[in-house]
Amino acid sequence: MPNWKKVIVSGSDAILKSVTIPGSLGSTTFNTNADTLVFSGSAYLTGSTIISGTLDTNHFTASGLHYPTTDGTFEGQVLQTDAAGNLSFNNIETTFDTIYNGEATTLIKGTPVYISGSQGADPKVFRADASNSAKMPVVYIVSENINTASTGRGILLGNIEGIDLTGYTAGTAVYVAEGGGWTSTRPTGSNTIIQFLGLVTKEGNGGKGLVLNPGPATLPNLQTGYVWVGNGNNQPASVTTSSLTVNTSSYSNYALTASYALNAAAASGFPYTGSADITGSLNLVGSSTFGDTSTYESTHNFTGTVYITAPSSYANNYANNYFAGGLGLSIGGDAEVTGSLLVQSTTILSQVSSSFNYANDTAAAAGGVPLGGLYHTSGTIKIRLV
Numbered sequence: 594m595p596n597w598k599k600v601i602v603s604g605s606d607a608i609l610k611s612v613t614i615p616g617s618l619g620s621t622t623f624n625t626n627a628d629t630l631v632f633s634g635s636a637y638l639t640g641s642t643i644i645s646g647t648l649d650t651n652h653f654t655a656s657g658l659h660y661p662t663t664d665g666t667f668e669g670q671v672l673q674t675d676a677a678g679n680l681s682f683n684n685i686e687t688t689f690d691t692i693y694n695g696e697a698t699t700l701i702k703g704t705p706v707y708i709s710g711s712q713g714a715d716p717k718v719f720r721a722d723a724s725n726s727a728k729m730p731v732v733y734i735v736s737e738n739i740n741t742a743s744t745g746r747g748i749l750l751g752n753i754e755g756i757d758l759t760g761y762t763a764g765t766a767v768y769v770a771e772g773g774g775w776t777s778t779r780p781t782g783s784n785t786i787i788q789f790l791g792l793v794t795k796e797g798n799g800g801k802g803l804v805l806n807p808g809p810a811t812l813p814n815l816q817t818g819y820v821w822v823g824n825g826n827n828q829p830a831s832v833t834t835s836s837l838t839v840n841t842s843s844y845s846n847y848a849l850t851a852s853y854a855l856n857a858a859a860a861s862g863f864p865y866t867g868s869a870d871i872t873g874s875l876n877l878v879g880s881s882t883f884g885d886t887s888t889y890e891s892t893h894n895f896t897g898t899v900y901i902t903a904p905s906s907y908a909n910n911y912a913n914n915y916f917a918g919g920l921g922l923s924i925g926g927d928a929e930v931t932g933s934l935l936v937q938s939t940t941i942l943s944q945v946s947s948s949f950n951y952a953n954d955t956a957a958a959a960g961g962v963p964l965g966g967l968y969h970t971s972g973t974i975k976i977r978l979v
Contacts, residue, residue: 687736687751687804692718694739702738703756705731705769705790706747715744724771729786730809731769748804758793758800765793767802786810 658678665682673683693712694700696719706718707728722728733747761777769788770776787810795801824830
């Protein structure tokens with residue numbers, strides 16, 4: 594064939610069936626048939642290429658991958674594969690990481706796992722257990738069954754599909770379970786670590802869940818002298834330790850000051866030593882021993898035996914500060930005084946006599962003192978019997 598610079602074909606019946614262009618990398622053949630152009634071989638394009646019309650997605654491939662012929666639906670979508678050679682624009686719904694199964698058995702899809710060591714560049718994971726702090730916290734949710742000593746994908750954040758969620762309505766919260774796995778009931782163990790995993794978004798067999806996995810529930814730092822207590826909304830609130838009281842006697846041995854020993858009268862061996870200011874009523878049921886001088890400023894009801902072992906100055910303080918306030922002493926049980934009792938007035942006599950005429954026996958016999966009443970004569974205290 595001549596070394597033509599141009600090939601010109603004219604006429605209604607002129608058809609160019611094929612043109613073969615030899616080259617150092619092989620040959621490229623252009624075949625024409627009606628309005629279809631079939632190209633095979635290698636092509637090097639150094640200029641602009643303009644394609645008008647609709648692309649055939651069955652043939653618009655590269656390296657065996659089928660590319661989309663239109664843009665995505667929303668801004669920010671990325672090109673994703675279905676692992677079958679088909680590419681499409683989609684939202685990023687799930688974040689994965691490659692993990693290594695360190696267990697001796699297969700890790701089942703949906704299993705919460707924690708990290709302990711690594712295998713090469715991959716974290717080595719094991720089944721988590723909320724009741725064992727050494728097996729917490731959860732970092733991944735297993736995305737697919739992973740054989741022992743093998744790698745697979747773990748979900749960091751996003752969706753998990755194709756799991757049995759029969760009986761779990763959409764919106765149900767999911768936690769790491771005690772003993773392993775997950776549960777829709779918040780664990781209650783005293784040593785259990787509470788970790789919220791996510792929410793059910795589609796119930797039933799083949800259900801779907803949203804993995805949030807924020808980590809274990811923790812409290813913020815707490816300053817010295819404060820503790821956490823549950824408030825009316827079942828949420829932790831900080832209070833000062835000085836505001837605490839002991840509501841049952843079984844806790845009285847742990848009281849640091851007397852203000853913590855509310856209702857602790859029946860406790861065995863109340864170990865408090867020091868001064869205590871009591872501004873309200875003090876009700877003692879049972880035997881009580883007072884071994885120091887005390888000041889009382891309110892009403893006290895003693896329904897058991899009262900033992901006073903202090904020196905006479907105790908009675909002075911008691912009389913001066915109790916009776917001087919205009920209050921009476923009411924003892925429902927026995928009163929045993931084992932020490933000295935100093936009475937510096939006729940206060941006791943005034944409570945049992947109907948008269949203040951204690952001058953002599955004549956006054957007593959005349960009815961100034963009732964039978965059984967006490968009266969004073971010749972420097973002594975006597976009782977009228979007749």
